[in-house]
Amino acid sequence: MAKTIVILGVTGTQGGSVATEFLSKGWNVKGITRNTTGAAATALASQGIELISADADKPSSFTNVFSGAHVIFAMTNFWQPFFASFAELSKKSDRATGEHSYAVEVARGKTIVDAAAKALEEEGTLERFIWSSLPPMKKLSGGKYTYIYHFDAKAEVADYIREKQPKLWERTSLLNMGFYTSNMIKYGGLMGVAKDKETGRYMMKKPGKNTAVHPLVVTSDTGKFAELLVRTAPGKNLLACNSMTDYASFIKLWSEVTGVPCEVIEVSVEDCDKAAPGGVGREAGESTACSSEFGWGQREGTLVLPWEIDPNLKLTSLREYFESEDWEAFFAKQDE
Ligand SMILES: NC(=O)c1ccc[n+]([C@@H]2O[C@H](COP(=O)([O-])OP(=O)(O)OC[C@H]3O[C@@H](n4cnc5c(N)ncnc54)[C@H](OP(=O)(O)O)[C@@H]3O)[C@@H](O)[C@H]2O)c1
Numbered sequence: 408m409a410k411t412i413v414i415l416g417v418t419g420t421q422g423g424s425v426a427t428e429f430l431s432k433g434w435n436v437k438g439i440t441r442n443t444t445g446a447a448a449t450a451l452a453s454q455g456i457e458l459i460s461a462d463a464d465k466p467s468s469f470t471n472v473f474s475g476a477h478v479i480f481a482m483t484n485f486w487q488p489f490f491a492s493f494a495e496l497s498k499k500s501d502r503a504t505g506e507h508s509y510a511v512e513v514a515r516g517k518t519i520v521d522a523a524a525k526a527l528e529e530e531g532t533l534e535r536f537i538w539s540s541l542p543p544m545k546k547l548s549g550g551k552y553t554y555i556y557h558f559d560a561k562a563e564v565a566d567y568i569r570e571k572q573p574k575l576w577e578r579t580s581l582l583n584m585g586f587y588t589s590n591m592i593k594y595g596g597l598m599g600v601a602k603d604k605e606t607g608r609y610m611m612k613k614p615g616k617n618t619a620v621h622p623l624v625v626t627s628d629t630g631k632f633a634e635l636l637v638r639t640a641p642g643k644n645l646l647a648c649n650s651m652t653d654y655a656s657f658i659k660l661w662s663e664v665t666g667v668p669c670e671v672i673e674v675s676v677e678d679c680d681k682a683a684p685g686g687v688g689r690e691a692g693e694s695t696a697c698s699s700e701f702g703w704g705q706r707e708g709t710l711v712l713p714w715e716i717d718p719n720l721k722l723t724s725l726r727e728y729f730e731s732e733d734w735e736a737f738f739a740k741q742d743e
Pocket residue numbers: 415416417418419420421422439440441442461462463464482483484485486487541557584585586587590
């Protein structure tokens with residue numbers, strides 16, 4: 408009989424990829440959404456995915472959502488509460504929005520973890536709990552970078568599983584998604600590629616040395632990383648990336664594919680803060696600066712790369728990723 412995976416964020420980027428991968432492997436796929444009748448959910452249902460209505464802000468809605476699950480893929484979205492409250496909270500201080508979203512993300516994580524632990528205790532059938540985590544950057548940087556709330560909140564949830572739900576921890580693997588390759592399209596002048604209005608030249612501004620190597624992930628491969636964690640023993644702390652690459656090489660490849668030159672410019676975290684005040688520029692800037700300076704935990708020796716677990720894992724190359732995007736639409740937007 409087919410095994411069952413229950414996916415958080417099934418209507419989104421990470422969860423959607425996990426659903427596609429496990430459907431293709433013949434699994435029984437269930438997905439959690441707050442809106443089972445929305446367009447995204449309806450499209451998933453037509454592919455054979457069973458939608459479950461639940462909201463991580465409402466712990467009571469998580470009763471029994473994981474019943475029958477052999478695998479749970481769990482993620483939370485830091486940026487939704489961040490941007491929903493930014494206009495109001497950023498007036499108070501440049502930490503207020505990050506602190507709020509940190510608290511929301513940790514509370515959501517605990518709701519999900521407690522429900523998964525309960526399902527394991529009651530049914531005993533859960534084989535793997537995958538937590539979409541990120542490393543504790545404040546700790547890794549020795550307290551130098553303290554605004555990277557979207558990493559530290561996910562790391563706190565990982566600590567919660569280990570400390571408060573040890574039985575679940577025995578069946579857990581952590582999936583740390585690297586920086587999305589698609590950030591360069593989504594985040595324009597800050598961390599992305601953008602056309603300079605005065606010179607007409609393309610540039611990417613980012614903190615940290617141009618030679619620093621970062622984990623870059625093609626999000627459509629999320630399902631492959633999750634599948635890797637299901638078919639191997641638990642206890643992994645996976646740095647999910649398609650390539651460990653510096654941004655200068657990344658953009659050089661982009662220029663080769665698009666035929667458009669682009670300069671990568673080193674900026675400071677303060678420059679990011681000035682470009683996007685209120686905490687958002689600092690949070691984004693610190694994450695790249697910290698990655699550049701301290702890495703993601705490689706020095707601590709706890710992280711493992713996908714190809715170290717399975718040298719034959721077929722992942723999308725950066726060139727294939729670039730070739731898959733609609734650059735005509737991207738360039739047209741730059742001229743608007
Ligand atoms: N950008 C990067 O470089 C990067 C790198 C690593 C990690 N990340 C992290 O990735 C996360 C975002 O993941 P994504 O890209 O997959 O997001 P996404 O595409 O925006 O999808 C978000 C998903 O979360 C679900 N969701 C939101 N609030 C919920 C709630 N209260 N209860 C249940 N489900 C809820 C949504 O489902 P419904 O709307 O259907 O309910 C949706 O499926 C962020 O936390 C970010 O920090 C980003």
